[in-house]
Amino acid sequence: DAGVIQSPRHEVTEMGQEVTLRCKPISGHNSLFWYRQTMMRGLELLIYFNNNVPIDDSGMPEDRFSAKMPNASFSTLKIQPSEPRDSAVYFCASSFPYNEQFFGPGTRLTVL
Amino acid sequence: EDQVTQSPEALRLQEGESSSLNCSYTVSGLRGLFWYRQDPGKGPEFLFTLYSAGEEKEKERLKATLTKKESFLHITAPKPEDSATYLCAGLMNSGGYQKVTFGTGTKLQVIP
Numbered sequence: 001d002a003g004v005i006q007s008p009r010h011e012v013t014e015m016g017q018e019v020t021l022r023c024k025p026i027s028g029h030n031s032l033f034w035y036r037q038t039m040m041r042g043l044e045l046l047i048y049f050n051n052n053v054p055i056d057d058s059g060m061p062e063d064r065f066s067a068k069m070p071n072a073s074f075s076t077l078k079i080q081p082s083e084p085r086d087s088a089v090y091f092c093a094s095s096f097p098y099n100e101q102f103f104g105p106g107t108r109l110t111v112l
Numbered sequence: 113e114d115q116v117t118q119s120p121e122a123l124r125l126q127e128g129e130s131s132s133l134n135c136s137y138t139v140s141g142l143r144g145l146f147w148y149r150q151d152p153g154k155g156p157e158f159l160f161t162l163y164s165a166g167e168e169k170e171k172e173r174l175k176a177t178l179t180k181k182e183s184f185l186h187i188t189a190p191k192p193e194d195s196a197t198y199l200c201a202g203l204m205n206s207g208g209y210q211k212v213t214f215g216t217g218t219k220l221q222v223i224p
Contacts, residue, residue: 004155031210042216043156043199048209055209091155098203098210100146103155 004104006092012110018080021107024073025094033101034067034077035091043091049075050097082111114139116202118215125222128189133218135200136182143210144203145183147176149196150217156199190222 005024013019025032034046047057052069060067064083069075079086089108093101119134137145144163148156160169162178169176173194175186185198201214 033212043214045212045214050209056206056211093155098143098205100158100161101212102158103148106153106155 004092004094004102006090006104006107008107009105010108010110012112013082014112015083016081017111018078019082019086019109019111021077021090021092021109023075023077023092023104025075025092026102027073029094029096029102030072031095031097031101032069032075033093033095034075035093035103036088037091037106038088046077046090079109082109084111087111114202114204114211114213116200116213116215118198118200118218120218121216122219123221125187125190125220127191127222127224130186130188130190132187133185133198133220134182135185135215137200137202137213139202139204139213141204142202143205145178146201146203146212147183147185148199148201150199151196159198187220190220192222192224195220195222 007022030051032049037043046059047067048055049069067077087110089106091103091106093103095101116137147159150156160176165180167178173188177184197217197219199217201212204211
């Protein structure tokens with residue numbers, strides 16, 4: 001298996017623009033997680049899906065953030081409008097329930 | 113509130129100088145404790161899962177142990193390639209679904 005795939009790997013955008021991050025989980029995994037990592041706050045869980053259904057979105061910072069999982073092999077995290085404070089590395093991870101998570105390589109987002 | 117705390121924040125070792133990293137947790141109903149390694153610019157890489165107090169797991173120079181309050185990652189005779197940030201995470205059941213809480217990590221530097 002290729003592991004968790006994320007795209008793009010790097011994204012530079014201007015404040016106010018829409019940003020869409022994409023994730024393909026490991027085939028067969030039915031839990032998917034979106035995290036944000038910064039030096040100040042470490043690794044923060046944004047949202048967690050189980051069988052394509054959002055279970056816990058309490059970590060989503062505000063209404064500017066939204067996530068979807070239309071099928072078992074694809075998820076998106078959208079930020080609209082983006083702000084400089086959204087600059088961070090965003091990770092997607094997948095797992096079987098109650099098992100270790102496998103992380104993607106991350107998307108480094110810079111909002112100017 | 114479920115919490116996972118890692119110490120020290122940073123650790124600098126000479127090559128061959130053994131040491132331990134600590135992960136203390138206050139979570140209700142711990143189902144498992146994960147250890148990850150993260151290299152700069154990459155996603156966390158899974159190392160170990162520990163499920164019950166007294167359990168130990170080993171991989172090369174690393175050994176992870178678990179008690180009812182904390183976990184240790186012992187590094188024996190480290191080499192420069194062991195330099196990385198080590199993250200631990202507690203897995204628990206929350207409302208019938210899994211919840212994972214990450215610590216902020218220990219940044220390990222091994223000097224030749």
